[in-house]
Amino acid sequence: MKKLKVKLVLAGHLRNSLNLQRLRKFKSRLFTISEIEVINVLSEPQHDTEFLSISYSHSDIDLMLRSVNGADLILGVMNYRFIDNFYMYRTASNKACISISDIDRLLLAYDISIENFILKNIIELVVFKNTLGSINTKDVYQYVHRETRGCLFDMNGDKQDVLYNTEQPILCNHCKAQINSKNVPSDFLEHLKKDLSKITKSRILKIEELIRKHPLLSVLIALLGGLLINIATQLAFNLMKLNV
Numbered sequence: 001m002k003k004l005k006v007k008l009v010l011a012g013h014l015r016n017s018l019n020l021q022r023l024r025k026f027k028s029r030l031f032t033i034s035e036i037e038v039i040n041v042l043s044e045p046q047h048d049t050e051f052l053s054i055s056y057s058h059s060d061i062d063l064m065l066r067s068v069n070g071a072d073l074i075l076g077v078m079n080y081r082f083i084d085n086f087y088m089y090r091t092a093s094n095k096a097c098i099s100i101s102d103i104d105r106l107l108l109a110y111d112i113s114i115e116n117f118i119l120k121n122i123i124e125l126v127v128f129k130n131t132l133g134s135i136n137t138k139d140v141y142q143y144v145h146r147e148t149r150g151c152l153f154d155m156n157g158d159k160q161d162v163l164y165n166t167e168q169p170i171l172c173n174h175c176k177a178q179i180n181s182k183n184v185p186s187d188f189l190e191h192l193k194k195d196l197s198k199i200t201k202s203r204i205l206k207i208e209e210l211i212r213k214h215p216l217l218s219v220l221i222a223l224l225g226g227l228l229i230n231i232a233t234q235l236a237f238n239l240m241k242l243n244v
């Protein structure tokens, strides 16, 4: 199966720095992040915006990405709002941009990394590209559903719902059936599921979450750990005495 080459375009100031190494190293049989481009200075939006709150329209994003080429998929990431307050604009058969405005704060408040959110969106686009030939077609609504099911293709009309489908998103039965009805290699679904299972918290964040959710259990583990260290030290001391 041909791996899709994905170019990330970091557009404007992102507020939170991204772990680009992690994104580049994400191992997938379906895609690879082959290049990361940076647009430091963004053009002004072409419509009137509030003085203190800038927002971009679909045509602004289309214009921004028009000269970016050289990959099978191009995904812009920016931290300014889109005018309709949604978070993804698809502007060409292989180009899209996500706005992480507000979503970044929401994710970080729940210890979900922005990198995971970017990976999840890339995987969604990879499925569109592989099964529909284009990411910019109304056919994507064969997958996308308004109901939140924890699925890769939840619409997330309410941005808050990204919390339910950013980490280890599932493929609901409807979406699985859609993929199976397309002309894709037999192992496509298997590779897709593997990729989704890798969108997870780092080990340290998992431990932190466990401690937060089960404070008493954490105290118990700490006490038991201390007790075991004490016993081990005592045993070692006794053994040394026997050997003297």
Ligand SMILES: [Zn+2]
Pocket (backbone or CB within 6 Å): 143, 145, 149, 151, 152, 153, 154, 171, 172, 173, 174, 175, 176
């Ligand atoms: Zn679904």
